[in-house]
Amino acid sequence: MGEPPSIKKKSESRSSINKIKSNNKWSGMSLSKTKTSKERLIALKGDMIHRLSLIDKDKRGITNPIPKSLDDQAVVNENREVVEKLSQRDKSELQSINVALQKIMTGTYGICSCCGNKIEIKRLKAVPYAANCIECEENQ
Ligand SMILES: [Zn+2]
Numbered sequence: 001m002g003e004p005p006s007i008k009k010k011s012e013s014r015s016s017i018n019k020i021k022s023n024n025k026w027s028g029m030s031l032s033k034t035k036t037s038k039e040r041l042i043a044l045k046g047d048m049i050h051r052l053s054l055i056d057k058d059k060r061g062i063t064n065p066i067p068k069s070l071d072d073q074a075v076v077n078e079n080r081e082v083v084e085k086l087s088q089r090d091k092s093e094l095q096s097i098n099v100a101l102q103k104i105m106t107g108t109y110g111i112c113s114c115c116g117n118k119i120e121i122k123r124l125k126a127v128p129y130a131a132n133c134i135e136c137e138e139n140q
Pocket residue numbers: 112113114115116117132133134135136137
């Protein structure tokens with residue numbers, strides 16, 4: 001009862017953390033970031049597929065029956081154009097997400113497909129499926 005056990009425990013856990021860190025070939029930070037990106041990409045993909053399926057339904061007129069008045073028809077046509085553009089953007093985004101997920105599996109995620117340099121972490125946080133670094137993106 002002489003030695004307070006809490007101090008002993010603290011120093012023990014600290015040294016075991018250091019052991020894990022030094023034994024791990026991958027730095028803990030980059031590993032967890034890749035995992036987060038993967039999770040975010042999978043979530044994005046699910047979201048996108050859901051949105052695209054809603055848009056497809058909308059295009060087929062299942063959710064929006066053709067209105068009787070001409071004014072309403074004009075609105076629907078306008079909406080269709082917007083939906084068309086949206087779905088095109090979503091589809092290309094979905095493709096980028098798939099490419100990024102493949103890159104994670106092959107271990108090339110976060111590498112610019114244009115110049116081969118690492119894509120900035122900031123950029124990957126903003127756009128987890130970015131294929132190019134900021135420099136290449138701006139030069140395109
Ligand atoms: Zn680049």
